[in-house]
Ligand SMILES: Nc1ncnc2c1ncn2[C@@H]1O[C@H](COP(=O)(O)OP(=O)(O)O)[C@@H](O)[C@H]1O
């Protein structure tokens with residue numbers, strides 16, 4: 259399902275999923291299933307989904323991403339969406355998508371720092 | 384893709400528009416046929432006409448200035464000759480239009496005034512008229528009808544080139560205005576991670592959009608975590624303006640930045656609540672000073688007021 | 702000669718193509734990058750509706766001109782089941798598939814002009830335009 263389009267990396271207790279290119283819907287669903295399984299397997303406490311390369315985030319993609327965040331949260335990992343680009347953010351709010359209830363950060367670096375603060379971890383340098 | 388053929392980045396003319404322009408000039412198939420029928424004549428006269436034309440051009444200081452470089456002159460003359468014979472080759476299609484537009488763009492770029500451009504066309508038409516009269520000495524009505532067709536086509540060309548001129552100017556003006564508008568609302572970096580967007584003056588949809596875009600880019604460029612949007616200088620904050628603010632705040636949040644809106648007068652806040660605007664979705668703080676303090680608290684800076692013995696805005700918490 | 706571009710909509714791969722074509726046409730018209738994103742997002746929504754509710758259909762992208770005003774027009778057409786309650790379908794949050802229900806009303810906000818015609822059992826056509834200011 260989710261092979262190259264959004265590889266998942268493990269960094270300590272955090273899983274990082276980097277979306278590589280315009281995702282097909284099936285990839286998003288695949289990513290969701292994979293992340294849920296990985297959070298359980300590695301007892302991850304944090305998840306970062308990096309969408310830097312996406313040039314469009316429509317309502318389907320936003321809903322799937324929100325679902326992923328909610329599901330991973332239910333099984334004990336905080337999820338942060340990072341890398342939403344200015345143009346994309348602008349279009350999303352006009353469409354009515356605000357990703358309520360999900361955490362966001364500017365980029366991977368900020369997302370990891372945010373998780374560290376929220377989870378009371380020691381800062382990695 | 385077909386649109387790439389018909390479209391030029393400089394002026395965008397759809398095939399519908401080409402048709403409309405021709406219809407208005409009453410440029411019909413018979414005109415095409417008439418022009419094609421004199422192609423052979425045109426080729427014969429081309430050199431002489433171009434020569435006349437440049438003699439005229441070079442005899443006026445204002446136009447001469449554009450052709451001071453002999454290489455340029457030779458090149459332009461060759462182009463002119465190609466243009467002259469092209470006028471009687473039929474096929475006045477999208478590609479023809481694209482060429483005309485390109486010529487308009489070149490003229491705009493070198494800054495050739497419109498009056499010179501029109502004057503050149505006038506001279507050109509007169510010199511062609513003379514040749515046609517000579518050619519069709521015994522059939523003046525023939526000379527006349529060919530000339531009428533040629534006039535339609537050259538007016539078609541002039542219209543295209545002039546619109547290109549205007550459009551290019553408008554684009555320049557527009558981008559200047561945009562630059563001015565951006566300058567009128569600076570996004571200030573107060574300290575690492577903290578942006579201040581002081582909005583002064585009326586906000587309409589266009590300005591709101593531009594402000595939001597500017598803010599979002601600044602958030603990324605400065606890696607901002609908190610943004611203070613001060614609307615003290617906005618004379619009227621109505622439903623529409625408030626909605627724009629909410630959108631700007633929400634878009635910034637998608638990029639990971641929290642916003643605090645300051646300077647909404649209490650009576651306006653009440654009106655907004657009455658109008659059903661969800662102020663709960665944005666953090667509002669009365670005045671700018673408190674807004675900045677709140678922002679710094681969010682960023683992890685401690686703030687102690689002067690008078691407590693400590694300097695303001697001092698100290699960084701781990 | 703035509704200024705129209707047709708993109709068949711049968712699978713999700715076409716969705717990506719449709720968005721790309723939309724961006725290309727918009728950038729040829731000098732739309733700003735953020736306007737290009739608005740257009741691509743609206744295209745994504747209506748194309749996805751075709752895939753979700755009708756299975757397949759067609760997207761037409763064209764250049765429109767009104768006087769000296771230029772714009773991009775998008776027509777999304779399908780011969781699917783149609784929409785019984787158009788009024789509701791245009792409300793934020795209304796969805797018959799349990800999704801967000803923002804596609805139609807949201808696209809209307811993203812574009813300058815928006816029209817929808819639908820007949821139950823026959824199909825749906827959405828036409829939307831964005832003008833270059
Ligand atoms: N092309 C279509 N054919 C049939 N029904 C449609 C079509 N597009 C939209 N609809 C209907 O309109 C509703 C609202 O669409 P939309 O605003 O895109 O929200 P969503 O797709 O999230 O449900 C859909 O749930 C569906 O019932």
Ligand SMILES: [Mg+2]
Nearest residue numbers: 746750804805
């Ligand atoms: Mg939809």
